[in-house]
Amino acid sequence: MAERLSADARKQALGTLPGWAEVQDGKGIGKTFVFRDFNEAFGFMTRAALVAEKMDHHPEWRNVYKTVEVVLSTHDAGGVTKLDIELATTMNAIAKLTQG
Amino acid sequence: MAERLSADARKQALGTLPGWAEVQDGKGIGKTFVFRDFNEAFGFMTRAALVAEKMDHHPEWRNVYKTVEVVLSTHDAGGVTKLDIELATTMNAIAKLTQG
Numbered sequence: 706m707a708e709r710l711s712a713d714a715r716k717q718a719l720g721t722l723p724g725w726a727e728v729q730d731g732k733g734i735g736k737t738f739v740f741r742d743f744n745e746a747f748g749f750m751t752r753a754a755l756v757a758e759k760m761d762h763h764p765e766w767r768n769v770y771k772t773v774e775v776v777l778s779t780h781d782a783g784g785v786t787k788l789d790i791e792l793a794t795t796m797n798a799i800a801k802l803t804q805g
Numbered sequence: 806m807a808e809r810l811s812a813d814a815r816k817q818a819l820g821t822l823p824g825w826a827e828v829q830d831g832k833g834i835g836k837t838f839v840f841r842d843f844n845e846a847f848g849f850m851t852r853a854a855l856v857a858e859k860m861d862h863h864p865e866w867r868n869v870y871k872t873v874e875v876v877l878s879t880h881d882a883g884g885v886t887k888l889d890i891e892l893a894t895t896m897n898a899i900a901k902l903t904q905g
Contacts, residue, residue, distance in 0.1 A: 768865070
């Protein structure tokens with residue numbers, strides 16, 4: 706099972722993840738993605754959902770038209786693990802491709 | 806443009822929509838859908854997203870694993886319109902098919 710990252714490791718990882726910040730007192734990481742329209746926003750979600758399902762590690766996320774607010778946390782570990790960093794990294798890559 | 810329903814019309818429409826209730830002081834309607842797993846929940850969202858895009862009327866929604874919380878409102882009209890009732894009806898139908 707993935708282990709919770711130390712505060713230092715978490716901060717170091719966040720340094721490589723543009724737009725992501727600690728949320729919930731460091732128990733999670735969050736980012737708000739803004740796209741051009743619903744098509745782009747839901748396209749991003751669909752690609753991210755396939756990755757999340759394959760990882761068996763799922764986001765908490767809220768979509769309002771062109772905006773997608775994401776929170777990642779590993780509940781079994783009580784905080785942020787490498788799984789969250791991996792999914793956040795992939796989401797940034799998908800968003801970059803989606804936004805062109 | 807769709808006109809805001811009267812309180813009476815809204816309540817009458819909700820009577821035909823199992824699981825939906827007024828939220829935000831009657832400015833919207835909401836429902837929490839619970840599925841078996843993420844596959845089902847995101848499958849529901851994908852089908853609903855295609856309908857929403859075609860209607861050009863989009864939900865506010867939050868997904869956490871097998872749960873999808875939905876709020877529908879017509880912001881241009883300042884409340885609930887027939888568009889919301891139509892989308893809620895379709896979402897109930899999709900959920901029923903998804904849940905088998």
